[in-house]
Amino acid sequence: MPQHDSTRTRRKKILRWTAWGALGLVLAGAGGTAYAWQHLNGNIEGTDVDAVLGEDRPGAQHNGAMNILLLGSDSRAGTHGEYGRGIAGARADTAMVLHVSRDHKKATVVSIPRDTLVERPRCATEDGGSAPAAHEAMFNTSYEVGGPACTVKTVEKMSGVRMDHYLEVDFKGFRKLIDELGGVDITTRKAIDDPGSGLDLPAGRHTLKGEQALQLVRTRHHVADGSDLGRIQLQQAFVKALIHRVNTVDPLSHPAKAYDLADTATKTVSADSGLASTDKLLGLGKDLKGISPENTDMITLPVTYDAQGPGRVLPLDKAARRVWSALRHDRPVPKSATRGSVADRTDSPVAADS
Structure with a gap:
């Protein structure tokens, strides 16, 4: 395989996981003082998604509940040019909808598999043109044709749930964050050996530093x-x-560490214009800080394999509607909604330590 293709493939695999970093980056950054964060505004990249999407969107919730689309893509292949300035055909390889309850004490996370076949709406493109709507398009192509605004539009079309914000994060900053936190504790219920990602962990308790954490979230x-x-x-x-790990950070005891975490967060997070400032991210971080892992319900959009396309999945329409309805009405997703989904057939071999 040519070196360019090998490097490109490696980048795309690494960046598939990065949406999961956005939540941790914001939570960790919340440890910084408001004064320190005012010096970090210049680090944050913002996109005016509302201006691009206009008024033809689901209605906003006004009861205190909030929906945030967390994205990981290969649109920023590295950080500040160290890994290149990006590659053609960037895609949203990881996406999750974070729903925060109206009392900000509970959260639901809905993962959308990147290979889900969806009805992609017509989207504006960066050059001022438009990309036509597409039937049974792979979900991750939405970012490729129209950037984060198109991915937001695609999620809103398939869910009927308005995204109040979006956050996107690159992998290098997340790896640095894990190292600065001193690692993250997990327990493997069985050994994991994946030559593809490089991860080789026996069963048992582990503290994963940045590189191993990166290997874990790439493993399949x-x-x-x-x-x-x-x-x-x-x-x-x-x-x-x-x-769990970022909730243990005490910014008053370690102000320098808290500032470093905030610096990492603001350098690696991209957001909609409504969040692209340190005070807004600080406020969001404080809102999320009180939500424990035990009060965070994580599910995957109910799907079934596509008989016509190996590796592709199709939403289970009735079950998916129940998931999105729960978010719209700020209710827990019923366990029965994911029953029968191919994404809900096996338990994870990894557990978070508490």
Whole structure:
């Protein structure tokens, strides 16, 4: 395989997990003082999604509940040019909808498999043109044709749920965050050996530093069915462990460390214009800080395999409607909604330590 293609493939695999980092970055950054954060505004990249999407959107919730689309893509292949300035055909390889309850004490996370076939709406493109609507398009192509605004529009079309904000994060900053946190504790219920990601962990308790954490969230071979559905299980377990870890950070005891975490967060997070400032991210971080892993329900959009396309999945329409309805009405997603989904057939081999 040519070196360019090999490098491109490696980047795309690494960046599939990065949406899971956005939540941890914001939570960790919340430890910084408001004064310090005012010096970090210049780090944050913002996109005016509302201006692009206009008024033809689901109605906003006004009861205190909030929906945030967390994205991981290969649109920023590295950080500040160290890994290149991006590659053609960037895609949203990881996406999750974070629903925060009206009292900000509970959260639901819905992972959307990147290979889900969806009705992609017509989207504006960066050059001022438009990309036509597409029938049964792969979900991750939405970012490729129209950037984060198109992915937001696609999620809103398939769910009927308005996204109040979006956050996107690159992998290098997340790896640095894990190292600065001193690692994240997880327990493997069985050994994991994946030559593809480089991860080799025996069963038992582990403290994963940045590089191993990156390997874990890239792993899919020998996990569940070997697809991205298995990878999502690992990512969901890891983000719970990450939430637990950042909730232990005491900014008053370690102000310099808190500032470093905030600096990492603001350098690596991209957001809609409504969140692209340190005070807004600080406020969001404080809102999320009180949500424990035990009060975070993580599910994967109910799907079934596409008989016509190996590796592709189709939403289970009735079950998916129940999931999105629960978010619209700020209710827990019923366990029965994911029953029968191929994404809900096996347990994750990893558990978050508490």
